[in-house]
Amino acid sequence: MTIFAGVFMRRPGQSIPTELINELRSSISRHPDDASNVLEYSDDRICLLKTDIGALGEPGEFYKTSITAFIAGDPILQNGNDAAPLPRKESLQMIANDLVTGKQDVLRLCRGIYCALAYDKTRQKLHLITDKLGVRPIYIWVLPDCIIFSTALRILEAISLFGKTVDPQGVAEIACFGYPLSDRSPYENIYTLHAGEIWSYGINEFERQRYWRWDSLPESTKFKAIPDEKLPERLYRIFMDAISIRLRKQKTVAAFLSGGLDSRAVVAALQASGVNVFTANFSTPGSQDYVFSQLAAKQIGVAHFSHLQFRPLVGGDPYGKAAVREWLNSAEFLNQDPQRPSVVWSGDGGSVGLGHVYLNTDIVQAACAHDFKKAVTSFMTYNQWGTSTKLFNSSFGSTFVTLINKGIQAEIESIQSADPSRIVYLFLLLNDQRRHMFNHFENMDLTRIEFEEPFYDSDFIEEIVRHPIDPFLYHNFYLEWLKCFPRNLGVLEVPWQAYPNHKPCLLPQPDGLSYQWDRKISSEQIKKRRHTALQKAKILLNESRFSKKYLNIGYMRLFMLLMRLGKVDRSYWVHAPSVLHRYWSRADSIKLK
Template structure:
């Protein structure tokens, strides 16, 4: 895990900008325990902190250039070699070859030009803002928020996050802070700031490959990706649930002949635990089960960081790179094509973005509650309009494929934003094979009817990794079912513990009262909601979740 922060002013940094630099140093001093490199040029201050999860700090300084990156571009197995390559050949063609999850900063001391770039999916983005003629940037959203600069509420961005769980366009909670979009490079110079889309996702929809060839090529691309991530590791850490994504990761690792430490976070007597245990036994993988009360309360990344980072696990010394974990994130959307109900698919086939936007909002229950939010109808209309605009950005490709790209470049773009923002808390990073354009292009090459609801995913597993289907798994409702017998409670039928306990409701209420975001809330109505819910008279989880997301950042 790593992060970088910088401030650039083409005409030269001043005392006004020193305030920002000193504020960053003060904030960073509270948490920093990694390797840090910093440079202070006339026009640029750049600090790069790396917990060396992938290996040595990826930082380069020559007579003419300064460059650093977070994540791994996966041009090769060695990310420091990748950094050298990208610094020497900083072109759209070379950036397009990168299939990993990464973000890079590069400064040319001779021309006084700053370059920033994120991966094709924007899973490792950077955030930026302007202050006193300077351009400020960081891979950590919360760092910019905590600089103490004036910030005003971005109503559109906040409501996108509150209802969808992610932002559209470059939106964030604040008008002054922007999030770079996927597959984008930015250049800052004396001429100003320009942004260029270097990666063309739409072009990947033009391929119509033979089905058998596609399955074979996907196997090759996944294996190549995993091989680069592994590098010289002989013992790795991964999570293993009862689903297919982590199972496929385990199969890929087994074929690489590495030792595996697998962790499972499940509730007692559930099918998720039964399926994970059955698969681990069939593949002779030692599985460590950590019992939890609510699998939805925290992300796997959160749980992994909390459980593993203290170094007390007996396998911790055995893992070659103990701060690096394998993750099946991205598999369900990327290969399984979830969030694509029959209603959404039928709407997409009409080729009418407005119709599709309505179906998507209904599927996600993404509605702004009128009883507690001022001007909810107006903001709901704006939310729909932004989704329609996002869908239209994909041009003339069929709407059913545009919708799949919409999910990748919005939902998945922000999917790991919170774990990556907690870089200082967990100091871990992740190998993410499913977030590779070389993997996802194979889904785009097939008709949407063939890939929805795990159809393509299952065909691929039967073709390339049949051992993944030899023991029972947890299937998504309405998707290709698992017909093998299994025991325990279906995870989709588990009644969650009370999501918002009185203490949490009180915390949300008091936090709202001191937040500038309260201007959007009907405080009298929300007070009643909070009181009734905390008293157990009526459940208002949906409304409380909206307010919680509004206050997330």
């Protein structure tokens, strides 16, 4: 697990402010163990910082006379289709050499989730790169005289030497989708690299280029046309290869196991690979997720299954990492001498990448007809996405809605796929999935946990993208694919939690189990939600500079009255203003476009 950050001066004759270097040093990690574990490189043009807790067990840096390079994650680089992946340091050396020489051959071969930097000391030129899916982020704050960059947005947020300006476009998209679209962030002039992108900075020199585009895949001898009926087996072999090259020589691993299909596929593949798998589930007893995960563990033959009490380590933690960290530190697990005891295998990426959730026939047909306005409308309606602007004043509320519509329309239209049926799928791949692990990467310094996510294997995704979309909709192809797993594992012989509007599970199920997507919630949950919304509203109103400029004060008071009386639940009204306030409170201004 690597975190890196740095600053590069863009103009000649300028020195890096000492205060800026000190702020980067103090913010790169919040964990006390890292205070003396920060590597640095600097010259008169650049300062680079890196810390690594060693979750992957391999160095994340490379030095030679003319190059300094850092990497976060594992690029999974092979010297041949069937070869074992190269060690991380050797892979980084090859990536760095490609970057400084202007080549892209090695970059296109990497299958993993990573980001990296390479600094050419001779030319004083910096290169920053993301993986083909852009899952491992780099944030770049572009200032007139320098750029500041990091693998976590919180590091840039901690910089006080320069003022930040909120970008209402990015914030509106976060309020609606949970993430900003394209290369935006919540702040003006702070960007994220696109999937498969390189940013290069020299003295008075800047270049952006995409070494990989999912809407324009290169010709490849690796991916040959095959009959449709053979595609499930082909994708199964690629997935098993993705598992194998990530395992290397590990004999004991930890993995999440939910009641759905994604983590079940990962655990089954690990079991089929002859690995000792420790599995954990942290859902609520009495739920489908909990019961089906237990049934799956028993059916697949997993010897170690634990139920964890969900305990987040930091705010917004969706994985309950306080409990996960305790589980990974248990004597039962550590006594098996795992090679990577801080790594958990996860099914993230499977439902979108292979299951094609969030899509339906109407969305795809509209995209095929190049009616992108209808495709967007169908997409938003089908997924019930949107955000209430009721508590904003009329002017700002109207701006918020316009920005959301403008952002998604522009992003959809920027995807120039030869197969228009894939356009909205690629939108999800390049936005939803690229931002999916935001909280995980933001807080790795505190959680000390790394994930292994084979569904994000770029060869696996590439094979999917090269085929027509229709068979993949509604999990139809997914279920055919699971039939390729060894029969003795019985992957489809115990029930699973199916997505709404997707192919249902027809196996007998115990009565009375709660369903993850059931919108019915208890009166106690509604009461708690109202209380939380009321507290948020109080904070917003008490911030007079914020409330007078952006909120409808009358509606805010009515909203608070409704929450106190408990007659109706309109707690969602406060979501968008709270998101805006979160970033407003960390910035100096808001730029209204």
